Amino acid sequence: MSDPSLLAVEGLKATYVNAITALDGVGFTLARGEILALLGANGAGKTTTLKALSNLLPAERGQITGGHIRFAGLDVTRTRPADLVRAGLVQVLEGRHCFPSLTVEENLVSGGLGRGATRREIASDLDKVYAHFPRLTEKRRILSGLTSGGEQQMTAIGRALMSRPRLLVLDEPSMGLAPIVVQDICRTLRRLNREEGLSILVAEQNAAVALRFAHRAIVLENGVTVLSGTASDLKARDDIKAFYLGHKAPGPSTSVASSPPAFAG
């Protein structure tokens, strides 16, 4: 195991229904213990990239037409989604996707089932998740469909943690949430990264949030990786703000005003 990278994506191309090109050459690596952010505007290919990582594209009539994805020695495109979860690659889908008619706790338990955990493991993992997200403790018997957006995001992340991931993949975790909740979730994730060595890949439209949170970032545009660097480097660049807004030519450095609340932290 001399290869330090946990995940390696190379020249990834993907289409939907054999007609619509979604990815046209995405490449990056993620080292063990790293937090990597995937930035880009709407339709840049972030979600498609992440779904490809969990081999979920076939379920949405998409297919990978070129390139490789390797996770911890596995060829992802030849591995079933359930086996990827067991290998430690777990994804929190865009829009949270909790099971609305299951209680919060049942949602969490389903993550343990996905891994094939024993009853005792599930019980101890539940305690850990509740320690990470104390707000869920009091909601454990509530149907998750009736909880708030932030609680649903916590449930979805908790459900993923129940599978004991090595690499946690998050798609737009900040979407539609209050800044304070986003901050709370980011803090928990960073603690997991620091204390338990959890590697994290996060796709975000909100570049400000992502760059504060991640070690390194890459930028996608029209299904192609166009830029990569450390978070601090990218933060210093004006054109990043332009990239995630989808403009080609960045204006003079005053364009920050376009999303003021996100920069307030």
Next chain:
Amino acid sequence: MEGFDGLFFLEVLVGGLLSGVMYSLVAIGFVLIYKTSGVLNFAQGAMLLFAALTFVSLTERGISFPLAFAITFAIMVVLGITIERTVLRPLTNRPPITLFMATLGLSYVIEGAAQLIWGTQVHGLDLGIEDVPFDVSGVFISQFDLFAAAVAATLVAVLSVFFRYTRIGLGFRAVADDPFAALAVGLRLPVIWATVWAAAGLVALVAGLLWGARVGVQFSLSLVVLKALPVLVLGGFDSIPGAIVGGLLIGAAEKLAEVYLGDYFGGGIESWFAYVLALVVLLVRPAGLFGQKRVERV
């Protein structure tokens, strides 16, 4: 109308409700599969026929009742898993109408196979329950209907406990809620589908035996699916409680309509009244009385 006979009304109502239980049983088989895979399994009626025919043929060859039940159940499980593997799995992610057409074709294949294996004659099926009415404080109730209701209630209870308290049951409810998320979470959908088809096979077996005992085991048995459709429309395609209540409502409404409205239409309205009722429900509540109203916060 002069003098409303309350006791008679009650008798018709109870009779209707009890016969509605039989409709519910058939409808539950549909709901199980629809909830997990979004397929309206038209072959459910053929499965019901196949189960009843297999059971009768086994008992006619001198096999004891419990053994015949066990063997038939095993065959239904194998049949269900085979259908899931060979017919539905290659068609995943196809439009629902494709899947529906596949099950429609499947129902003919199963009926044909049943005919090939067991022959075409009509079999009688005696479950050892006599269909004699008995008197409960002035209201006559059919003993067989009561037995059927008890069996159905037990079956529903067993299924509910299974889905509520087991791992695979939790998986079933998760898939029914959000199949894509279930896939992402790492649940093994094929295992869950196989279980659901096995459960649908069990429901088909029980319904097949009760219906077979009532009307004889013959090929028209597979047509009970047509009676299940208004039940599903009324109760919602994705709700087991809906299937139960829908069945009861249809059963009661049919009988009451026949008795109290039949004269105005020259009688015989029992056979089509359910469909009219379903049509009205479709106009007012397209999702059915219990159909998925997504749990949403306000």
